[in-house]
Amino acid sequence: MALRRSRPGTQRLAALAASAALVLVGCDSGSPSASADGRQQLTVAALPLTDSAALYLARDRGLFAKEGLDVRIQPVQQSIQALPALLKGQVNVIASANYVTYFQAYEKGTLDLRILAEGVRIAPHMMDVLVPRDSALKSPADLAGKKVAVAVLNNIQSLTLDAILDARGAGRPVYRQILFPQMGPALERGQVDAAHAVEPFDTAIQGELGARVLLDGGSGPARGLPASGYITTGDFVKKHPKAAEGFRRAVEAASELAARDPGAVRAELPKYAKVSADQARSIHLPGYPVTADPAALRRLVRLMRTEGLLKKDVDPAPLLVK
Missing domain, CATH: 3.40.190.10 (Periplasmic binding protein-like II)
Structure with a gap:
């Protein structure tokens, strides 16, 4: 939504x-x-x-x-x-x-x-998987098969997110390449189900478009x-x-x-x-x-x-x- x-x-x-x-x-x-x-x-x-x-x-x-x-x-x-x-x-x-x-x-x-x-x-929350405030996605497991925006395909964002989801036993999403400045609008228009945003875009999307954090992209095997x-x-x-x-x-x-x-x-x-x-x-x-x-x-x-x-x-x- x-x-x-x-x-x-x-x-x-x-x-x-x-x-x-x-x-x-x-x-x-x-x-x-x-x-x-x-x-x-x-x-x-x-x-x-x-x-x-x-x-x-x-x-x-x-x-x-x-x-x-x-x-x-x-x-x-x-x-x-x-x-x-x-x-x-x-x-x-x-x-x-x-x-x-x-x-x-x-x-x-x-x-x-x-x-x-x-x-x-x-580090924790230097990048997050964001979803609309009223999204039906409630847990990382819900990302399986969903469209997630990343800045570059087959890169550090998808690499670390896959590792985090694998560690949790969750299924993987489908990635869509969208530049960081366009992630907020893409999420707002429903072009993707979630956006894997890096700071400072992460904070901007949360504060100004009302997005919420579904998953800390700096957690688990990604940390450090x-x-x-x-x-x-x-x-x-x-x-x-x-x-x-x-x-x-x-x-x-x-x-x-x-x-x-x-x-x-x-x-x-x-x-x-x-x-x-x-x-x-x-x-x-x-x-x-x-x-x-x-x-x-x-x-x-x-x-x-x-x-x-x-x-x-x-x-x-x-x-x-x-």
Whole structure:
């Protein structure tokens, strides 16, 4: 059934959609060059999610400047949309990059993947399965065979949700690909039965469209799993080792700040995610690891192998930039 209509909610979701507009088309080459003050310029593609908080903190707190970097951020709706630009050198780094997508590209040989830094790990309610307030779906078991919106098919959302449902002995849903900004309207119109939304869209849909949480997407086998990172190519690291190392140090310093002071993240979110200060105060934040952990990434690889999203093991350790 449709959600109750809310004009402010529709306006807010439209703002979220605008913030995620793809602007890479027609952009100048992202090949590193020196800015007027001598800093090395880098172009980074990023989603307007809580995953990207360390990137914006590093920029706004001067951590990139401290490393001699001038970081330009290009918003995208899906990290996969930035992959062609990365391969062409139009962007140097993809932030909030869904590991599943890029491990798959690495396995297929379409990307010489390098991980500059970890982004986030899954924490309780950083993503939720949402349904209309008056939905007939009352428990996770009711999702079997129902249409659930995810941002990208066969990716971290469906991977973790399937694992959670399997652990509960529940049947699996049918996934529909819908971009995060469009999930609320799709749920409202009844195009899907549920939406697997990530923050800050999760909180926006709940607060402004009246949705309720059917299942915590950060629970059970999903909890603590690496979800996204800052990725680049082997060629970039080889040609620009100082920039790669400086970027890693700046992001790790920002991640340490985010982990130590969640208030810094909540203050940063309205600047780039188009959420209000009130919404930012109630958003469920992910975990911000200070350093990349090969063991944690191997756990993700094992789950991908179990679910058939990888045909062979991928060792993440050699892919980490140190």
